[in-house]
Amino acid sequence: MYKYCLECDWQFDTAGDHTEAEISKRAIEHFVETGHTVDSLRLPPPVVRRN
Numbered sequence: 001m002y003k004y005c006l007e008c009d010w011q012f013d014t015a016g017d018h019t020e021a022e023i024s025k026r027a028i029e030h031f032v033e034t035g036h037t038v039d040s041l042r043l044p045p046p047v048v049r050r051n
């Protein structure tokens with residue numbers, strides 16, 4: 001599970017210590033606090049190239 005904001009750099013994934021339930025809760029909190037749209041993916045986040 002990977003959740004990210006379409007409007008800022010907010011993001012969370014289950015690679016850390018967080019469960020899906022916790023991430024869902026965080027996403028709702030982010031939406032409530034900012035009004036931003038949070039989208040989610042079942043796939044892991046894309047690999048970031050470090051050049």
Ligand SMILES: [Zn+2]
Nearest residue numbers: 005008010036
């Ligand atoms: Zn945001």
